Every structure is written in C-alpha cells, then in structure tokens.
Amino acid sequence: MTDFAAYHEPEDAFASAPLRLTVHLGAIADNWHDMAKRSGKARAAAVVKADAYGLGIEDVGQTLYHAGARDFFVAVPSEGATLRAYAPEARIFVLCGIWPGQEEIFFENDLVPVIASEEQLAFWMSVIAERGDYPCALQIDTGFNRLGLPLEDALALAADVSRPASFSPVLVMSHLACGDDPSSPMNGRQLQLFRQVSDAFEGIESSLSASAGIFLGPDYHFDLTRPGIALYGGEAVNGVANPMRAAVKAEARVLQVREAKAGETVSYGGTLKLARDSRLAVASVGYADGWMRNLSGSGVPLRETGITGATGFIAGRKVPVAGRVTMDITIFDVTDVPENAVRTGDYVELFGSNVSLDEAARAAGTIGYEMLTGLGLRYERLYVDAAE
Template identity: 40%
Template sequence: MNDAVNRTAGNTVTRWPVSDAAAGAILTVDLVAIRENYRRLKAKLAGVRCAGVLKANGYGLGAAQVAEALASEGCDIFFVALLAEGIDLRRAVGAGPEIYVLNGLPPGSEPEAVAARLCAVINSAGQLKAWREAARGAGRALPAAIQADSGMSRLGMAPAEVAALAGDAGAFDGIDVRYVMSHLACADEPRHPANEQQRLAFERLRAMLPRAPASLANSSGIFLGSSYHYDLARPGAALYGINPTPGEPNPMLPVVRLQAKVAQTRSVEKGAGIGYGHTYHAQGPLSLATISFGYADGWLRRSASAAWFDGVRLPFLGRVSMDSIILDISALPPGRLHEGDLVELLGPSQSVDDAAGHAGTIGYEILASLGSRFHRRYVNE
C-alpha cells in the first residue's frame, strides 16, 4: 500500500497526512479492483473502445492514481468535468492520453485549454465558434467532441442548433471532430422508455453532424446492450465499484474501504442525552465510542447508519457532528474496543451503495463527498 501522492512534472507532492497516526480516518483505494472493473467493462463492450471518467478528482478517490491504473490497462481517453480538472490531470499523466472537458470551456479560457492540449467538448454554437477562433489563433486544427442534447436537457447542442449548423459549410473549419456524443438520462432504469427515445434522437442528430465516431453509453448504458455502445463508452461510477445495474447483483468489484479511529470510549446511564440537541436519550446503560470522523469528512449529516468492528454492527447515536460520530458499542464485549482502534464505515460490511441507501442518496454522492483529511492508502498489487 502506498501513501497518497499527486505526481506532477516528475515531482512528488504530498496531499494528505504522511502517517496514519496524524489522521482520524483511513481511506484505502484498491487500484487492482479498478483495473479489474475496467477489464469487465471492456469485456462487456466486446471490442468497443472504453474511456475512463475521472471528474471530481476521480470520484473523490484520486484522479492521478486512477488514471495511472487505467493507463496500465490500455486506457488512453479520459473525461473530466471542468477545465481546471483537465489541466491538473494533464500535468499528472503527461502528453499521451486524450483528455476531454465535459462541461465545455468557459468563455475566454480557450488558450489555457490549447496550452494543456485538452480536447473541448462543445455544447453550443457559441462554444464551437470560440474553439474555431482558438484553432485559427493556434494555426492548427483543434480536437473536440461535439455533444448533442438527445433528451436530457442538461448539456449539449439543442436539436435546433444542430439543424442550423448542418446548413453552415464552414461551421467546423479548424475543428478536428473526434467524437459525436450525447448522454443518457435514465440508463440505470433499463426499461425506461427515455433510453430508446434518446438513442433514436441521437441517431437523427449525429446524421446532421460531421461524420465521426459516436459515444453514448455511460456506466449503466453499457449494460443496455450493444445498440447503445457505438464506438466509445464513457464509464465512471462502475469503475469505482458503484452498481451500474441497480436492483440486480453488482457486477463490479468494491474499490474503497473507509475506517475511522476511535477517539474515546465511555459508559452512560439511562436517560443520558447523546450528541447535539440531545436527539437521542439512553434507554438504559450504554457503552459508547466516539470516532474521529464527521460531516467535514464527507459523511452526510442526514445519514442514519452504523460502523462495524469484528463483524458487529455499531449503530450511530444522535447527530453526526463536524468531526465526530457517537457509536453504540454495547454489543461488543466490555473493553474490546480501545482508543485508536479502527471501525469500518465502508467495506465488506457496508458497500458504497448500502451507505447511499441509508442516506437517501446515490453512491456517486457518497464517493464525491469524501474529504481530504484522511490518510489515503493505494493498493497497487
């Protein structure tokens, strides 16, 4: 296991505590599992190219480390959400991979994208014009993916914009159109009619755009079948162990384990108020443990959940605090849990999707919320 670092231009810059002794919690990221998840998705795609989505710092797990793991499996196309993410990733991975900026480039930022050799995802006629002018200034064609809105109403050119561009012979001058793409809104619901409606809309829209390889499938979209695969799939969540087929067994390996340290143990009598607001009162004598972990570390305050130790469930009591959570450890033998011991929050006893269910959210939010105060370990072997 390695301490987490960010490698930039040959330098090693420490981003998290060097020693687990300095941190209140430990986050272990299994890069071997990420590589296996990528292989499983590639097998499902049966020869179609597979990118890796690394937005939000690799879903909170470390974009540079995840990119290195995916590159070892032959992945050479990455997607991020923001220009700043793309610049950081380019510094980490070097000149080789293609890096696409999903949200498009903010007005005036095109020179930065050109300097970092990033590929724009063009979502509007205005962005297309700005990228065309950037190409003129650079004296060369600039790479891009053209995104059309096939029915999600979030990002991408509206059908009317696409139709207008179809009649403009010079619209794509100076643009190296590498992909035409769109994004599925309901892929995690395989029987939702919007999936087929979007696929058909995408067919109509791409027929009006420059001939180029096509991309539609996200993680769940890969499991909708080959008609959604086209030439490039763009999985994100599935790489990180989130179930792309909700309601069915997870075809992906778990990737993260999150453990928090016990800061203190105590015994309380019946009637004792517990935590902020005294939202819970002891119904009888209880043994408690306070762990060094809270909503500042990304554990949602509304989450009614538990930790585990020796396979025993230890329920949360009272409210989640900024830096601490109180556990009921009465089910453990007296004296079994000590200060400095680690309890498990994510891992074999509770998956990311389980934790999301307790919090009334999705696994994406659980991972993306994880904070920076952890000691991070990366399993490479």
C-alpha cells in the first residue's frame, strides 16, 4: 500500500486547492518494472494513450522512458507528437493509424502507424510508394470485432510476394477481448488464431497481450507486451487481488461541516431521508470532475441493483456518500467519525491508498479505466518524482 502522505511538502496552490490529484511517478515506474518482469522473455512497452490514462502524458511518459520503456502506444498522432519530446529514442505506435492529411505529423515525429483496415492499408501503400521505406504495424482482428484486418486478408498479405519492398511492418498485433477473465475460452481461441498470424509474418515481432494478457502466462507474451491500466495501479484481472502499487490519489476539500436532524433529507430530490441526527461534510467534487452521478448514495437507478454507493476516506474512517452527487458538490456522512475530527478545509480521499481506484469504480458500475480517463480539469496536480 502506498503512503502518499509521506512524500512531498505541498506547494501553496496544492495545499489549498478545492480538488487535488497526487500522481506517484515512482509507483508507476515500479509497476512498469513489475509488468516487464511478468512479461518474461518479451519486452514490455508502455501504453500512454488518453493523456496517460488521465494522469499526464508528459510526466508519465518521461518517467516510463527513464524506467526503461522503449516502445510506447498512443491512440492518436497528436499524443505521439507530445510524447516524442519526452521519449526521444523510443518507438511510438499510433493505434488509430494514419489518414490522409496526417502524413507530416507522423514523419516529423517519427511515429509508427498501426494499420487496422483495408482502407488504411491502401492509403499507406500509396504513401510509401511516394515516400519510400517507412515502418508500420499491422493490427489483426482475431475475434474482437473492433479494429483490425480480417485474419484471411492478413494471411494473404503475408503470402503476397508482389507486395512492395517498401512495405515494412515492424510489428503484427492483436488484442484480447476477454483477457481480464482467465477462464474465458475466448482467450485460447484468439491465441490459436494469432499464432497463425505470427507464423505467417515470420521475422516480424508479434504482440497480443495488454495488461490482462500478461497475467495469462508466457504463451500469450510473444515478443512485445503492452501494459496499460496496470501501470497506473488499476486492476487488470477480475476476481483476484491486485498486485500493483496505487499510483494516484484524488481528494476533495471539505467546504462545510453541517448538522442535520433525523427526518430531514439530503441533496437533490430528497432521496436520502436521515434516520438519525447526522453530521455531513460537503465536499467540492461532482460529476463535472469525473466523480460520476452513479456514485450517489441514493436516488440513481444503480442503487436499486444492490450495488452500494461510493465511500470517501477522512480522519481514518471510510464515510459514505449521502444522497445524490451533483455537478460540483458531493456530501459525505461523517456522523460516525469522532466529533471535531473533520473540519472545514480538510480533505476527503475519493480514491487512493485507502479507497482503491477500482473500489470507487465498482460503486459507479464502471471500471478504473473510466474513472481515470474521466478526470476533469479542476484538479491541482502534484507529481511525486520517481527518485523520491
């Protein structure tokens, strides 16, 4: 468990911010080393798309590069162009591929397009016919039915002796649909199909596994793995203890502590009627900050399914969300916290080392990926250096 409180003396802006986000770069580096070790003989890349899962591609990318990552995956070329300054010697793969009008951003920043459709392949062939040899990657669909060349087309391309000499894929890849469920037969089927692809493109590196697939074992590792959510401390596999270090803590400032009587209601719609005299901590976070309305303690359809609402952590105790989450405000029931232990200006942890990212996500009926990538713009950020 990461003790975030042990690290930096906060700057004034961070100390008084309505919303705070502490990103522990040391934990991210440690998680990458862990995933690299679990990848066995395969190299471990680093997936930093969506602004490094909401945590900042500049700081996170530089940290991972210094940790030893030399292969990175982003979603769009602008992310790759930003990353290039922080990972000067890395291979940067762009998962959404290349489209007309994007050639210069790829060439100027030495980005590798991931070709994932017949249309992209045709366009890419026209580009290299004019420019000459330039690396690319090929994404093959092995059953996901998302991005990827059809398996038959990929095998035909591999066997096509007439393809241009300037067509130089450096990686063939696919993606597991059910890697987070080790018992799913889909994993074995996709592995069998991807082996056909890997064999057909002999001499070209292969990659099948993201974070979850790495935990499936060496059969799934091939030449390159692509850890993503695990680097940021999130759960990659369902139903097992998460071995990764917590890497981020989100906090909201308590704006007011108020007393409320039994029988009174809380927040919009009056969906929570208090059964006892209560103390309520009103905190400066809401769905505009990615703290979703589904995290409400009552008054949303998800609560009818039996999934309980979110909890925060303050003064050494977990405290439940009271009533509905609103755009900028969430109310926590702190009645069971010792009196005077919570004061105006204190901070409630939304997720971090005491409430895990995925615990918070489950309360919203979602996953840690969405919690991180949905972080709003109002968090004051503090990056704890990897060396500390």
